[in-house]
Amino acid sequence: MNSQRGAALILAMLIAALAAMAASQFLFRAQIEWRRLENARDLGQAQQVLRAAENWAAAVLLDDASRNEVDHPGEPWAQKLPPLEAEGYVLSGRISDLDGRFNLNNLVRDGVAVPAQAAIFRRLLANLRLPETLADTVVDWLDADTRIGPGTEQEPGAPINRPLANLGDLRGAVGIDPGLDAAALAVLQPYVAALPAATRVNANSAAPEVLAALFDNLSLQDAYALAAKRDHAWFRNSGDLRNAVAEGVAIDDARFAYASRFFLVSAQARHGRIAIAEQALLDRQGKALPVLLWRVGI
Ligand SMILES: [Ca+2]
Ligand SMILES: [Ca+2]
Structure with a gap:
C-alpha cells in the first residue's frame, strides 16, 4: 500500500x-x-524616425536653395546632425554632396564610352593608387558592347551593359578584373557616385584626388594646396576657380559646377534593441523640394 x-x-x-x-x-x-x-513595433517606429530624417534633409536642402545658388561643405546642410534623443530614440545622420564625386555613369553616354571621362577616371584611380586598367573594366561594365578596350571580347553575359542604378551595381563586377576586388571598391567608394544623369563635379566639395583628376595638368600636391585655399574661400563661379589655380593650368569649364543637385542622406535610428540605418538619394532641382529617388537599408 x-x-x-x-x-x-x-x-x-x-x-x-x-x-x-x-x-x-x-x-x-x-x-x-x-x-x-x-x-x-520598434522597427516600424525606427523606420518612421528614418523617414522623418529624410524629410528633415529635404527641408534643409530646400531652405538652402532659397538662400543661395552655390553649394559647399561649409553650409549648414553639410554639418553632421548631432545624435538627437527623443522618446527613447537616438537619431543621427548626415547629408553628403554626391556632385562632389566622380559620377561613374559619366563614363558612358547612350551606351557608348566617353573617352574624356575615362581619362579623368584613370587619373582618379592613379591618385588613389589603384590600377588604371580598372577604367576599361568599369567602362565595359556600363557600355552597351562586351569589349574591354579595342578588340578584346569579354565573356558574354558578365557585364550589366547599362548605367549603374547605385554603387551596389558595381559589386557584381568584383572579380572580373583581378585588380577589382572588394578592397579596391572600398578605396574607390568615397570618391565616386552612380547618378541618374550626367553631372559636372562641384569644385567646392570635390576631394583633392577628384579635383586633380579633373585637370589635365594639375599634380595631386597642387590639388591639395588648391583644396586648402578653397576651404577658406569657396568658389562662387569659374572665375573664382581660375583665380585660385596657377597660370598655365588649363581648366575645362564643362567639367566643373559650383552647386549640387544630388545628395545622399545617411541616417541611423536606435530604439531599445533595434538599430537600423539607411541611405537615401535626394534629387534637388532649382528651388523645388528635393525628390526621393531611392532608399536602401544598410
Ligand atoms: Ca547652397
Ligand atoms: Ca559593356
Whole structure:
C-alpha cells in the first residue's frame, strides 16, 4: 500500500514537474512572441524616425536653395546632425554632396564610352593608387558592347551593359578584373557616385584626388594646396576657380559646377534593441523640394 502511495506521489510530482516545464516553455514562447511583436513595433517606429530624417534633409536642402545658388561643405546642410534623443530614440545622420564625386555613369553616354571621362577616371584611380586598367573594366561594365578596350571580347553575359542604378551595381563586377576586388571598391567608394544623369563635379566639395583628376595638368600636391585655399574661400563661379589655380593650368569649364543637385542622406535610428540605418538619394532641382529617388537599408 505504501509503495502504491509512494508511486502515486512520484507520479503526481512528475505530472506537476511536467506541467511546470510545459508552463515555462509556454511562458518562454510567449516571451519570444512578445519580443517579436515589440521588435516589429520598434522597427516600424525606427523606420518612421528614418523617414522623418529624410524629410528633415529635404527641408534643409530646400531652405538652402532659397538662400543661395552655390553649394559647399561649409553650409549648414553639410554639418553632421548631432545624435538627437527623443522618446527613447537616438537619431543621427548626415547629408553628403554626391556632385562632389566622380559620377561613374559619366563614363558612358547612350551606351557608348566617353573617352574624356575615362581619362579623368584613370587619373582618379592613379591618385588613389589603384590600377588604371580598372577604367576599361568599369567602362565595359556600363557600355552597351562586351569589349574591354579595342578588340578584346569579354565573356558574354558578365557585364550589366547599362548605367549603374547605385554603387551596389558595381559589386557584381568584383572579380572580373583581378585588380577589382572588394578592397579596391572600398578605396574607390568615397570618391565616386552612380547618378541618374550626367553631372559636372562641384569644385567646392570635390576631394583633392577628384579635383586633380579633373585637370589635365594639375599634380595631386597642387590639388591639395588648391583644396586648402578653397576651404577658406569657396568658389562662387569659374572665375573664382581660375583665380585660385596657377597660370598655365588649363581648366575645362564643362567639367566643373559650383552647386549640387544630388545628395545622399545617411541616417541611423536606435530604439531599445533595434538599430537600423539607411541611405537615401535626394534629387534637388532649382528651388523645388528635393525628390526621393531611392532608399536602401544598410
Ligand atoms: Ca547652397
Ligand atoms: Ca559593356
